[in-house]
Amino acid sequence: MSSSELADARLSALIAHLYDAALDSALWPGMAARTAQALDSTSTVIKLHGEGARVDLLECTDNLNVAERDRAWAEDWHRRDLWVERSVAHGLSRVITDEDLVTPEEQAHSGFYQEWLRHLDIHHMLGAVFPTADGTLGVLGIHRPRSAGAYTGVERSKVALLLPHLQRALRLGQHLSGMSRAHAAALQALDRIDTGVVVVDGRCRVLQTSAMADRLLRENTGLSAVCGHLRAQPPALHDTLSRRVRAAVNTARGHPADSATMLAIPRPGRLPLTVEITPLRPSMPAFGDPGPAALVFIRDPEAPVDQQALRALYGLTRTEAAVAGALAQGRSPEQIADRLGIGLATVRSHLKRILAKTGTHRQAEAVALLARSV
Template identity: 25%
Template sequence: MSVDDFDRLEDLAYEAALVPELWPTALSRLAEYGEARGGVLFSVDDVAARWTASESVHSIMQEFVDGGWAARNTRMSNGMRKGLHLQPRFLTERDYYDDDGDLMDDVLHREFFFPRGVGYSCGTLAQLPQGDLLCLSFERDRSAGHADYEVVERLNALRPHLVRSATIASRLGFERVRTAVDTLNHMGYAAAAISGAGRMLLCNQALDHVNELWTTAGGERFVLFDKTAHEQLYATLGHISGSAGVRSIPLRGATGTVRHVLHVVPVRRSAQDIFSGSAAILVFTAAVTKEGNPALLQVLFDLTPAEAEVAYRLSNGNKIDRIATISGKSRNTVRNQVAAIMDKTGCGRQAELVALLARLGAAMF
């Protein structure tokens, strides 16, 4: 490989930091440089591993993740146990395992890698400033065996650029979230960015104005004083990447009065943007409805238009049978809509829902 090849790979790595969609191409070119079948990039935070890969090994890594093999990744566990993540160099199976006998007996290789024609790697671990653990691995054919010294050294020369590229990508993702949180502050909304495990990553000044609603526990874990709301928040974080679950959560004070609603806004990434550690932005809004405004109820609690109309009629004292008659729906349809509203507002009983809606309509600030 020439100096020009090295320079082109260096440039491509920095381009991928700015354009995440370039990572599969970059990993493919880097794998060729490292005499491997393909490349994989993992970013591991306190909740999950996000990854991307070159096309040549993408299906294998999808099976790796879907089959739960990530939890049995002895390369990672051995590397962490031996402190290899603190060593700024590329590693091979000779580093992760004590001898070839241990490698051949390893369940990850015996049952997953070897049957798919791979099993030898040249990879590196690095701790990024935003807290993610980076794992970059070039997967070699089983028939190719261990990477030789020249290949490892070739990749070691590129490593500072690869880690720096990942650090830039991580920082850019973090700054995008910071900009959103700061913008909300200028609009008068209290907001914070948290990880999937609930660790508070950053917040704005307006959050101090609602400090009677929240605190932090060990490890800067975000805690809501309203226990029901707290449980809903962490249930939402548990499936933040999907479409189900509560997204707007009523926050009750000591008297049971709802004066704020917490909106959980997922931080969306492109398919290859794996470095943003934030899972959600939390936004606090005052829970004020005027004359039971159904449109505002819809916004506050992610209600469908039909659910918002039912909630509005409930707040005006209508029973389910009356609502069914007025709307021309069956009683079962209205009951199902009421059940959906209760799920979204965190109410365990219909009487609690009616009281909540009444309090929202009467709230004064």
């Protein structure tokens, strides 16, 4: 393979790696070094310049890293990057070199060169400033020392080929990062609420569960996961569950069906679980999304109340929080006294203090507040 063919192969591999890194951020480290190697250079920086002089270094070669004690100094020069300022005036998404932006005399006498570039052994630059998806300015800077010689038209053409792929990869990465944050926030929110959430397809096959749903399905025989499928007992109730799941999935497909969405799952000697089934429309049907599904919300009226949260919200003592938590579960003062091993009069005394601290006046009012506040 000739040197020209080897250079072209490196550039092609770099472009392919850009898209892989957009899909998997773990592949970004080393991107700058790959870029420098593909352009016969010693250093590369990829960064974002945003509002308020904010600069985010996405990736740079190791020789551009500075000691911790010099971090503020380096950040200041990144904000006052002379080449970036001149490139914006020169035109966005235009491939430029240092020779397009400053004369040799101006560069040699600038503080940017004297204090910053000389420290990094940088003299020649090849790159571009370009818009990104979130309104910030992307910066690609490729550098080498004076002894390596100025960049040629061939190298400028290579960056012109690389640049649109870098822009697309960054936009894709930013978009997927936003989706990932939204997905993570949704999962964390589901794990914080006291309702179990199960995603199922039209055959009741379990696609995803929240932490609360996992616990409820393990602890209850009336509603459980059997061989990867959501199943209710007795069989007649499972038939009803299946019909309502199919109806929800059909609605998600755009064919509204039976609007009944609620079910009660009986439990011997205990309050029933309540189940709500709603449609879940596909978000990206063209890219492998499993298609329409149903969300199954499961609530246990006997689920323990977060007593620590009650203490933080209302300034309750440990015992008052235990009484309040039992009240929120629908237990009577007599049941609470028996459960906690204290006298009924003591429970009533705690209840008076709970009413005062929560600003309520009746036991039923306090129960509603406590049950809904955590």
